[in-house]
Amino acid sequence: MNRIRVEYFALLRERAGVNEETIETNAQTPAQLYTELVERYGFDIERTRLKVAINAQFGDWSAPLRNGDEVVFIPPVAGG
Amino acid sequence: MKTSSPVPGFSFTDQPIDTAQARLSLEDGSCGGYASFEGWVRDNNEGHSVRRLEYESFAELAVKEGERIIAEASKKFGVANIACVHRVGSLQIGELAVWVGVSSPHRAEAFAACRYVIDEVKHRVPIWKKEHYVNGDSGWVNCERCAADSPAHSH
Numbered sequence: 001m002n003r004i005r006v007e008y009f010a011l012l013r014e015r016a017g018v019n020e021e022t023i024e025t026n027a028q029t030p031a032q033l034y035t036e037l038v039e040r041y042g043f044d045i046e047r048t049r050l051k052v053a054i055n056a057q058f059g060d061w062s063a064p065l066r067n068g069d070e071v072v073f074i075p076p077v078a079g080g
Numbered sequence: 081m082k083t084s085s086p087v088p089g090f091s092f093t094d095q096p097i098d099t100a101q102a103r104l105s106l107e108d109g110s111c112g113g114y115a116s117f118e119g120w121v122r123d124n125n126e127g128h129s130v131r132r133l134e135y136e137s138f139a140e141l142a143v144k145e146g147e148r149i150i151a152e153a154s155k156k157f158g159v160a161n162i163a164c165v166h167r168v169g170s171l172q173i174g175e176l177a178v179w180v181g182v183s184s185p186h187r188a189e190a191f192a193a194c195r196y197v198i199d200e201v202k203h204r205v206p207i208w209k210k211e212h213y214v215n216g217d218s219g220w221v222n223c224e225r226c227a228a229d230s231p232a233h234s235h
Contacts, residue, residue, distance in 0.1 A: 009138050010208035011223045045223070053206075056140040072138055072206075078221035079135075079166060079207030080119045080178050080198060 001026060002067040004033065010075050016041050030054065030071055031061040037073075049076055088163040088181075090146025090205075092137055097165050097176045106161040106183040113187035115194040119178040121171045125221070129214035135168045135177065138206040142166075149200040157193040159184035164197055166207060 004027070007020040016037075027033035030052040037043060051074040052059050065071070088105055099118070106114060121133050150162045161183045171177055180197045184190040201207075209221045 007138070009206070010136055010210070011220045013136075053138070053141050056144070058141070058145075072141070074138065074141075074206050075208060075220070076222040077204070077206055078202075078209040078223070079137075079205050080202040 002065055002069070004065060005068075005070045006033070006037070007070065007072045009072065011045065012043060012073055012075055015043055025065075027065060029062050029065060030059065030073075033065065033071060034061075034073060045075060050074055088150070088161045090143055090150055090164045090166075090201075092139055092142070092166050092168050094167070094169040097167065097179050099176070099179055099181075102163060102165055102179055103181055105163050106181050108160050108183050111160050111183040111185055113185065113190040114181065114183045115187065115190035116179065116181040117194050117198050118176055119198070121173050121175045121177055123173045125211055128211065128217075130173070130211050131214050132173065132212045133171045133177070134210040134212070135166070135171065136208045136210070137166070137168050139168075142205045142207060145205045146201060149197055149204065152200070153182075153193040153196045156196065157184070157189040159189050159193045162193060162197060164201060166201070166205075168207075 001024055003022055003024055005020065005022050008016045013019060025033060025036060027036050034047050052061055053072040053074060054063060055070050123130055146164060153162055159182050164180045166178045180194050182190045182193045210218055211221060212218045
């Protein structure tokens with residue numbers, strides 16, 4: 001069981017109803033964590049449309065999560 | 081005119097961008113060319129009349145990615161000084177949302193680097209834009225339509 005801090009932005013922030021939270025999870029990877037959050041919040045953005053950041057660096061969906069990691073799921077961007 | 085290396089780079093602000101001030105950071109006696117780009121809030125998008133915009137960023141990663149883009153442009157085009165400032169928060173129609181400035185010895189690479197930076201920023205930097213429409217609807221640009229079972233502008 002890891003404690004993972006998740007921060008939400010844009011559409012995902014609105015759907016989750018919180019800016020950030022700490023989750024106790026058995027998810028071993030960001031991909032598994034996202035699946036868990038889809039069940040919890042009903043996120044309807046397909047994972048293939050997202051990027052993931054681990055500890056404020058772009059990361060891999062299959063990277064192993066460690067206790068205390070900070071994860072952000074990044075919806076399609078629209079700067080400018 | 082300053083000839084020392086200024087402090088260009090990527091930054092966010094929640095205040096109106098002062099382009100005259102931003103330009104100062106690019107003054108360089110070895111540069112004969114300066115190019116800039118201003119992105120303004122438009123009153124329409126894909127057939128919707130837009131009343132205002134909200135920008136939100138994942139600042140910690142966004143600044144890193146913005147700096148990475150500037151470093152790439154600097155190396156790729158050999159330009160001397162690049163700066164980019166992006167607004168966050170609520171913006172009205174006509175307001176300046178993003179500014180890119182480049183100074184370099186000659187004009188061609190200034191134009192090219194400026195174009196590279198704004199194109200890459202739009203595609204790579206974690207910034208999101210929520211449009212508020214005249215009809216009262218709102219929607220996250222590039223996001224609502226990727227939600228499989230959610231019609232666009234449904235909330």
